[in-house]
Amino acid sequence: MGRSGGPAAAGFRLHARGSHRYMGIEPDLLCLGKALGNGHAVSALLGKNAVREGVEKIQLTATYMFSAVTHRVGIAVLDVYERDDVLTHMQATGRRLVDGLTKAGREHGHEDVLLSGPVTMPMLLFQDDVHAKRARIFAREASLRGAIFHPRLNWFLCHAHKEVDIDEAIAIGEEAFRHTPTIQPF
Numbered sequence: 001m002g003r004s005g006g007p008a009a010a011g012f013r014l015h016a017r018g019s020h021r022y023m024g025i026e027p028d029l030l031c032l033g034k035a036l037g038n039g040h041a042v043s044a045l046l047g048k049n050a051v052r053e054g055v056e057k058i059q060l061t062a063t064y065m066f067s068a069v070t071h072r073v074g075i076a077v078l079d080v081y082e083r084d085d086v087l088t089h090m091q092a093t094g095r096r097l098v099d100g101l102t103k104a105g106r107e108h109g110h111e112d113v114l115l116s117g118p119v120t121m122p123m124l125l126f127q128d129d130v131h132a133k134r135a136r137i138f139a140r141e142a143s144l145r146g147a148i149f150h151p152r153l154n155w156f157l158c159h160a161h162k163e164v165d166i167d168e169a170i171a172i173g174e175e176a177f178r179h180t181p182t183i184q185p186f
Helices: 047-055 066-085 088-105 133-146 163-178
Strands: 029-032 044-047 111-117 123-126
Touching: 044 047, 066 088, 066 163, 088 163, 123 133, 133 163
Parallel strands: none
Antiparallel strands: 029 044, 111 123
């Protein structure tokens, strides 16, 4: 298991059939949550037949267990994901964001800026910014201009992000870089 936001918690952000496939992992059990429900309160526990007998012995109850709406949402999300090739879209917009912000940072003297991680869930880092001081300044400056770039966690691209949104985020990022020190501030 990965910690929240890590690759093991990436849902469908790395592979169209689940991020575990991207990592070459065949789990005995796979739990899907918000990736499956597009924000709705739904989850699914999938597993190999070898563990089914043990899991069937577990008593389970839940408030929303019989909610047809959330189950239908899960099915619709999977249908849209496949129909619209959502992963390819997220990869393209993520690549656009990563390349655009990297270029903007370097153009404003931030030679040490690095957008790390998969393009569908990148994270901005500055070399030797151990306590994320510069990253926090960058995030604050961007938020003042209308874009939220978390200074210490991955960002998550989704199907709703269009090129125009990414271009606006890059422009805001460029302004934020302009107001972020190129050396450790304190």
